[in-house]
Amino acid sequence: MWAISVITIMCLSLAIGKYCERLYSLYESFGCKPYDSYENVPTKYDCTVSSYKTEYVEGMCYFNGTFYSYGEMLQQRYPRTAFQDVCDYFCAVSVDTGLGPYFEYDNCVNNESSDVSGNECVHDVLSNMDLFSHDWAPVFFPGDKCPFFWIADEPSNLISDDCSENPKTCCKYLNYTMKTDRKFQPTNSVTCECTCPPIIECLRN
Numbered sequence: 271m272w273a274i275s276v277i278t279i280m281c282l283s284l285a286i287g288k289y290c291e292r293l294y295s296l297y298e299s300f301g302c303k304p305y306d307s308y309e310n311v312p313t314k315y316d317c318t319v320s321s322y323k324t325e326y327v328e329g330m331c332y333f334n335g336t337f338y339s340y341g342e343m344l345q346q347r348y349p350r351t352a353f354q355d356v357c358d359y360f361c362a363v364s365v366d367t368g369l370g371p372y373f374e375y376d377n378c379v380n381n382e383s384s385d386v387s388g389n390e391c392v393h394d395v396l397s398n399m400d401l402f403s404h405d406w407a408p409v410f411f412p413g414d415k416c417p418f419f420w421i422a423d424e425p426s427n428l429i430s431d432d433c434s435e436n437p438k439t440c441c442k443y444l445n446y447t448m449k450t451d452r453k454f455q456p457t458n459s460v461t462c463e464c465t466c467p468p469i470i471e472c473l474r475n
């Protein structure tokens with residue numbers, strides 16, 4: 271039994287590795303649903319069903335079934351995974367990007383044992399829900415399950431693939447559509463690839 275489980279897990283991780291391994295936690299955290307799979311392992315997700323897309327409105331923050339107005343603080347503290355902190359989160363408008371609303375963190379305390387079960391990238395859901403909604407791309411450091419930052423640089427030679435036949439099989443980056451295996455470099459230090467639509471997977475070199 272034990273051996274079979276180990277083999278199953280190994281096969282599963284090899285298969286995921288080829289497609290959605292790096293984006294898995296992010297898709298799960300945003301409530302995207304598997305759209306296509308190969309041998310029961312997701313190869314594409316559908317994010318149009320994510321409540322962070324369907325409930326996205328300009329004037330209010332949305333989180334986990336509830337709307338919040340600007341300045342309002344979440345009752346519960348949530349982790350900021352990359353820094354192993356736990357923080358308060360306030361509904362805010364973005365000054366930097368002109369997007370928003372999103373939740374801004376404050377009063378962080380280091381807590382390496384904080385529990386993120388089931389929602390590993392909750393920090394991205396809170397702090398980057400606007401970037402997710404506007405199809406920016408998450409940038410990962412190799413080995414991390416959640417992105418370190420999100421990017422929206424447009425190299426001058428960037429063009430869309432024709433995805434009119436079935437847009438759900440393509441990645442979306444800003445207003446561009448790209449087929450799987452398409453690669454591009456938004457900046458010299460970041461390489462992006464459409465591995466597991468619709469979110470583009472980017473790596474910091």
Ligand SMILES: *[C@@H]1O[C@H](CO)[C@@H](O)[C@H](O)[C@H]1NC(C)=O
Pocket residue numbers: 334335346389392
């Ligand atoms: C979202 O809300 C449900 C119940 O309303 C709760 O069980 C769950 O823990 C909440 N998730 C987060 C990340 O707070």
Ligand SMILES: *[C@@H]1O[C@H](CO)[C@@H](O)[C@H](O)[C@H]1NC(C)=O
Pocket residue numbers: 356379380381382383384385
């Ligand atoms: C750290 O997280 C654990 C688990 O969520 C919690 O029980 C503990 O109270 C937290 N410690 C601090 C200092 O917030």
Ligand SMILES: *[C@@H]1O[C@H](CO)[C@@H](O)[C@H](O)[C@H]1NC(C)=O
Pocket residue numbers: 444445
């Ligand atoms: C995307 O297209 C919309 C509508 O055509 C436009 O308003 C918006 O500025 C575009 N965004 C980017 C990042 O190009």
